[in-house]
Amino acid sequence: MSDVIILGAGIVGVATGIHLLRRGRSVTLVDKNAPGRETSFGNAGIIQREGVRPHAFPRDLQTLLQVGLHLSTSARYEPLALPKLAPPLLRYWWESSPEHYRRVVAQYAPLIGRSILTHADLIAAAGPEAEKLISRDGWYLAFRSPDRLEADIGKARADREQFGIGFEVLDWPALKALEPHLIGGLSGAIHWTDPWTVSDPGALVGAYFKLFETLGGTFVHGAAAGLSPEADGWSTLVNGTRLTARQAVIALGPWAPDILEPLGYRLPLFVKRGYHMHYRPAEGVELKHVLLDPEVGYAMAPMAAGIRITTGAEFAMRDARPTPIQLAKAEKAARELFPLGERVDPQPWKGARPCTPDMMPIIGKAPRHQGLYAGIGHAHHGFTLGPATGELLAQAMTGEETAIDIRPFRMERFLGG
Incomplete structure (x- = not known):
């Protein structure tokens, strides 16, 4: 025993x-x-020390319409799964109200505050095999529109004031200097300086x-x-x-x-499914940092196996067949910003994120x-x-x-x- x-x-x-x-x-x-x-x-291989605000259910009409009409890359749903998913999703929507969400963030932030400390402890104990996988220079939230960039800078300032989260703001020339192989189409980025990134989460x-x-x-x-x-x-x-x-x-x-x-x-548990695929960069091209494109809804991360594209959330039953529609949309959007080469993996990877309302x-x-x-x-x-x-x-x-x-x-x- x-x-x-x-x-x-x-x-x-x-x-x-x-x-x-x-x-x-x-x-x-x-x-x-x-x-x-x-x-x-x-996953995108980020130890998200900045992630004091968990993903809330969208409450603005524009986002709800995009998801409802299957126009969104960041979230989609399987219609046949909705009868079973409806009760926890309704509670998820309720808990995402401004009043409830403020309470959630206040309770959640101390847990996120333990993230780097506890990973650092295990990395040190696991030795060089773990240490070689770690980068400590943060990650980048990259914006296509200046209005969205300014709005999120305001949110970042609030998180710095309330929770001590570190960040910097980069305009397009500064971001281009940091990532010279970006093609264009971006207004700038928020650099979250506290998180660590991992070149191979597995x-x-x-x-x-x-x-x-x-x-x-x-x-x-x-x-x-x-x-x-x-x-x-x-x-x-x-x-x-x-x-x-x-x-x-x-x-x-x-x-x-x-x-x-x-x-x-x-328990009212449900899953948000997600997909990823690795790509070779075009010849002579390098992606140095993790970038998230929030206005489309995917992440692009340099990994040991190639450049990993990860998708947003798919609301479906855990064991339903794969439907990597979001991955195709994400790949198309990513190629607008960065010269990806061919796919590396024979099939997209599929996983399920376990969620509570x-x-x-x-x-x-x-x-x-x-x-x-x-x-x-x-x-x-x-x-x-x-x-x-x-x-x-x-x-x-x-x-x-x-x-x-x-x-x-x-x-x-x-x-x-």
Whole structure:
């Protein structure tokens, strides 16, 4: 018997395991795939220290019409999924009202504040293999229209005043000097100076996983067939073998409902699916920094495998067939700004971001069972918040005072408790 079973070997599960091992707990980590190969793998590779404002549901008529008529690149929906998605999306819209959103931001900001600190801790412990993947010079929000640039500068100033977020403003000549191979069509950019970027997110999770193994953690490769409460803890069946532990952590991202619902936890979770593709740059061309084109809705990031284009949000069922329509639109828009070469990957990568209607993750104890914990629902910031979540869970599970107040992230907020 282990002290802890963790279901899910993405960045949240691996980080939680590391923090528990450091506290003297024995840990068994279970996943049907290799560590870090699902949601943790497919992102723009940003540790978003500036991301104090989670993605709200759009409330302006122009954006809603663009999404509703399938004109938007940043968001689209599958009509057949709407009946099942409608209840959590309606609550998402409600929680995005100005009054509610101000509360969400105030509660969310301290969690984002742990992002760089907790990644830095694991990077240092994981050693050169992790360190070589990291760049510490921020990323760029690049604007096509001067009006949108000015509006977002105002928001950035407010975030600097309230949360201490660092930024600089670049006009088009300064941005062109920084990225000389940009073609044009931009008015300028906001340079978020606090975040770090990663040239291979999956490899960084892999480096963290090696640290997990070095500390004595056990990995079991296989799908967990449920999770069952026992007299002295929890058990699960993996590849025909029963694993037991005194405590259990569900860190399965979009697959968490498969385990939670049989235990009686019906949470209003939904997914925002996303896609990415790698491209070779045109001959003699280089992209040096991560750029996000917010007026279209995609990111362009230099990665070890090539230039990665990542899409916005697709509201669809988790396991529905891929519909990489947004990727084609994003690629077309990106070629207007930068000389991309041919595609590198045989097929677009597809993943699912696990989301909650109030835009905040669930971190902490499940209220109806002893010894059951969850770290799920991080939406667009799972890669950013994985180590912070792992730290907080390990602290809660071992009776320590948590680094920040985790009461706003309790599961009970969705269960009427």
